[in-house]
Amino acid sequence: MSAPVPPPVVYLDNAATSWPKPPQVIAAMSRYLAEVGANPGRSGHRRSVEAARVVFQARSAVARLLDLDDSLRVVFCANATHALNLVIGGLVRPGRHVITTGMEHNSVMRPLRSLEAEGAPVTVAPCSPQGVLDPADVERAIRPETALIVATHASNVVGTILPVAELAAIAREHDALLLVDAAQSLGALPFALDDLGADLLAFTGHKALLGPTGTGGLVVGPRVDVARLEPLMRGGTGSRSESQLQPDFLPDKFESGTLNVVGLAGLTAAVDWLLERGVGEVRAREIELTSRLLSGLGELPGVRVYGTRDARRQLSTVSFTIAGMEPGEVGRRLDDEFGIAARVGLHCSPLAHETLGTYPVGTVRFSLSAFTTDADIACALEAVSRLAKTASGMTSPS
Amino acid sequence: MSALPPIHTLFLVPSANHAVQGEQALLRARIECRLIPVPRQVSSQCGVCLRVDWEERRRAGEVLGAAGTVVEGTHDIRMDGQQ
Numbered sequence: 083m084s085a086p087v088p089p090p091v092v093y094l095d096n097a098a099t100s101w102p103k104p105p106q107v108i109a110a111m112s113r114y115l116a117e118v119g120a121n122p123g124r125s126g127h128r129r130s131v132e133a134a135r136v137v138f139q140a141r142s143a144v145a146r147l148l149d150l151d152d153s154l155r156v157v158f159c160a161n162a163t164h165a166l167n168l169v170i171g172g173l174v175r176p177g178r179h180v181i182t183t184g185m186e187h188n189s190v191m192r193p194l195r196s197l198e199a200e201g202a203p204v205t206v207a208p209c210s211p212q213g214v215l216d217p218a219d220v221e222r223a224i225r226p227e228t229a230l231i232v233a234t235h236a237s238n239v240v241g242t243i244l245p246v247a248e249l250a251a252i253a254r255e256h257d258a259l260l261l262v263d264a265a266q267s268l269g270a271l272p273f274a275l276d277d278l279g280a281d282l283l284a285f286t287g288h289k290a291l292l293g294p295t296g297t298g299g300l301v302v303g304p305r306v307d308v309a310r311l312e313p314l315m316r317g318g319t320g321s322r323s324e325s326q327l328q329p330d331f332l333p334d335k336f337e338s339g340t341l342n343v344v345g346l347a348g349l350t351a352a353v354d355w356l357l358e359r360g361v362g363e364v365r366a367r368e369i370e371l372t373s374r375l376l377s378g379l380g381e382l383p384g385v386r387v388y389g390t391r392d393a394r395r396q397l398s399t400v401s402f403t404i405a406g407m408e409p410g411e412v413g414r415r416l417d418d419e420f421g422i423a424a425r426v427g428l429h430c431s432p433l434a435h436e437t438l439g440t441y442p443v444g445t446v447r448f449s450l451s452a453f454t455t456d457a458d459i460a461c462a463l464e465a466v467s468r469l470a471k472t473a474s475g476m477t478s479p480s
Numbered sequence: 481m482s483a484l485p486p487i488h489t490l491f492l493v494p495s496a497n498h499a500v501q502g503e504q505a506l507l508r509a510r511i512e513c514r515l516i517p518v519p520r521q522v523s524s525q526c527g528v529c530l531r532v533d534w535e536e537r538r539r540a541g542e543v544l545g546a547a548g549t550v551v552e553g554t555h556d557i558r559m560d561g562q563q
Binding site (some may be wrong): 122123124126130131134135137138141142151152153154250319320321322323324329331333334389 | 495496497498499500501503504515516517518521527528548550555
């Protein structure tokens with residue numbers, strides 16, 4: 083057995099995965115493993131039925147969060163990448179056209195580039211060096227054969243919030259569908275699915291939702307013809323067992339194989355925790371802390387902050403560089419010398435870094451959560467201040 | 481001798497997801513129900529179905545319809561277990 087990992091003093095890598103989780107998440111997962119433990123929907127015994135209820139509660143929790151009428155429109159996947167691949171690979175046929183933005187993660191760009199190689203051209207609507215998208219650039223890229231617009235709701239590099247509601251209007255006007263990557267935003271921003279107008283929404287459970295890894299999903303809106311969306315996998319669903327053909331209804335069509343029920347038990351507890359506090363309340367607190375972080379970093383000589391630098395126009399994700407010090411070196415020293423966990427480099431988003439002008443070196447990223455404190459921000463600012471002085475030769479290395 | 485009267489009605493649904501959705505709707509309407517394995521004589525699928533008291537079958541059908549639960553069929557079960 084490996085030695086326990088000492089926790090960092092300050093955890094600011096919540097855009098990668100959030101930590102800590104609410105204690106209720108751990109309790110719910112433990113309860114499931116100890117007291118239920120069966121396969122949902124595969125058998126008729128009481129434990130199996132209880133496992134099916136656990137899955138249903140998770141669907142209902144996500145539906146409440148997004149103000150959905152029908153929780154069966156929530157398809158569970160392993161993560162947002164899985165959900166994005168499901169749509170990109172399952173909906174767009176060769177000869178059709180896709181539009182995306184200059185702020186996308188590789189979870190969008192890699193499946194799109196693969197699709198492009200199969201004959202479905204992709205247009206990237208550019209964003210400003212602050213990561214801001216003008217919806218008119220998306221509308222200009224529309225073609226008669228455009229089938230899908232794919233956009234992140236908020237950048238994983240600088241947190242910039244994209245105007246997805248405007249993109250939804252463009253998609254509707256031109257008979258295309260809008261797929262929103264909400265990996266960073268669900269749980270961080272208060273919104274209903276109807277507010278966004280998204281036809282398809284990919285989400286993960288382990289970031290701002292504060293749930294466990296291995297949970298996520300796809301919300302399928304009413305404009306989507308389920309018959310035209312091919313599943314990534316086919317196999318056992320616990321339904322239609324008499325047939326060798328894949329079920330054609332939601333959510334079973336896209337949920338082959340046993341679900342991560344223990345993870346979904348934790349996800350329900352996490353969403354309940356968030357809803358009890360109010361996503362709007364959590365957001366307001368994060369705006370306050372992000373403002374302090376942005377202004378504090380902006381005042382440090384040698385520190386450059388990227389993105390809008392306006393906490394109301396972005397998530398609590400802040401990217402910066404220190405003149406004279408590689409991001410990798412900054413990250414290592416933050417961890418070793420200050421006990422601060424941050425993420426450095428390209429954040430799996432080379433396209434976004436090209437847009438921001440930070441490719442190929444990347445940036446240092448601090449990302450907050452509902453558990454981030456005033457003291458965490460003060461500690462981070464003090465650490466970056468000291469490192470910036472070191473980099474500029476104003477002080478000797480500690 | 482005439483057949484025994486029905487005591488339960490089974491509502492067949494596409495999957496366990498729909499069954500739990502229906503169960504929650506019935507419980508909200510204070511209709512007692514139980515999720516049970518689909519009897520072999522009713523269907524060859526391995527899933528579960530909703531069982532309600534025969535007297536409640538009409539109201540249960542209305543509640544399930546209003547909740548959007550897809551019902552693929554109903555079967556009455558007699559006291560001797562026969563349909």
